[in-house]
Amino acid sequence: MTETMSALKTDQSGGSANEPAISMIGTRAMLFEAPGAFTLACQRRIWALMDACSERPDIAEVMPGVTNLMLIFSISPENPETVAHWLRKAWETLPEKHIKGRLFEVAVRYGGELGSDLPRVAEHCGLSPQEVITLHQAPLYTVCALGSVPGFGYLHGLDPRLETPRKSVPSLKMLAGTVTIGGPQAGISALTGPNGWNSIGFSDLVMFDPDREPPALFEVGDQIRFYAESIEV
């Protein structure tokens, strides 16, 4: 272990119960991980921290994740511990950032060929396909972060009863717009391609268009509600 690393995180991922964990990713990036569960309150504090970091002249890009935040430096810090100290202080003092996001009502064609994993999800959860659809439509989802591929939103709000492990053999060509469940998360696929999440339906949303301004359909803080346009089980 090096001096720098021992000054920063050396033990468990996610930190102790109350302390954030801060680590370096190479010399150019730093990762801040909030302690505790994945709640909206926690994510709102991440958004607040994101804004505060954006103000710093030494930070070129901020990338929120799920209850974590990656900073990419314009100039790598000589002493990362100074930045880590500032982050811990900001985390303790900043109020939650409430974003008044837009509400997207997303029409879903549940089941059928484009939602072919609906029976698998139902079986795994010990529910009927109709119950899966009902539970999937019930919550108001929140876009916590965008990432992985252009325009993909990490959503908060999936009913834990619908938690279904990712597939060990991914679908080779899942269409963009496919409504999915991957582990404890709900999603809408943003790119056509291989995908290990379970497809339960399809929507007509174009999640990303480089010629559109802004190019991503969703923004952090937006809210989503799914409703059934059709059901084929």
Added chain:
Amino acid sequence: MITVLETGVLNSVQDAGRFGYRHLGVSTSGVMDPLALRCANSLLGNAPEAACIEVQTFPFKVRFDKAVSFVVTGGEGTITLGERVIQPWSVATAQAGDALTLDRPSVGARMYVCVCGGIDVPVVLGSRSTQLRGGFGGYLGRPLQVDDQLAGLGGCVPDGFGAVPPLRALPAAEAEEKEKTLTLRAIPATDYCLFTEEARTHFWSASWQITAQSNRLGYRLKGGALKLTHPVELRSYGVIPGIIQVPPAGEPIVQMADANTAGGYPRIATVIEADLWRLAQARIGSFVQLQCCDHAEGLQAMRNEDAYLQALQDNAALYRKSFMRREAGQAGKKS
């Protein structure tokens, strides 16, 4: 115009990368070997981020439809302009109709065709790089094909000079001499301590082979399974090129230029920025050894690289200036 006469799959237009859209899920893309691009652009007097053609499948052949100065950097292979053999890392000038051929390099994996002014494709989200997965940027958002026509932004500049390739100018990590093994310096990352002691020891001591499942997205390494002390479920976090993730099977993946912007596998270490281009030039089947390094060493390695680039830029500017002066002098004598 530059017309593609012969190309394999996955050769594309790339620049220094697409920055500022990571928070929307857009990866940086850009050349795999940023040093090769920076050198070429310095030699040509281009902007540092000017776009080029990244060639990773060979042979690759283009025809210049008008006179233009160019530089080929990256791997070392046979470069011919018409019948003439061209030196890599050196400015040459093609006449209208000349064909440039790159054969598979004997050293390195990727070569860069850089032209005066850079390749002119539309700037999409602040960059000319091809975003292969998203299908935008570069030339129509896709790899190059035969008959594609690319425009350059410049003409001719003083030629006949070049750079000492970084492979010779920049010291690599000090390591035991091992045939065909590249030593990469890496800094332990977020989840380093989640791995067993045995796994950590193995990580730094093993010879990792670069598998055939290695590309612009990432390099998959083979050489043993790295075990966690206990299974973990991580929340999605930001990913940058150089980060080494370990999927459940235990064999590491080094994320590269086209890496997704977020991921969820445990991160054991990060290859330092100054060594990433060496990995980009490592060939499938070859071996790498990872060497533990700290923040200060990582910064020093970057400073060495910056100093090399600065010296190259200064020398190229000086050469161009004296060349212009000579030309002006000769023109004066003739009249």
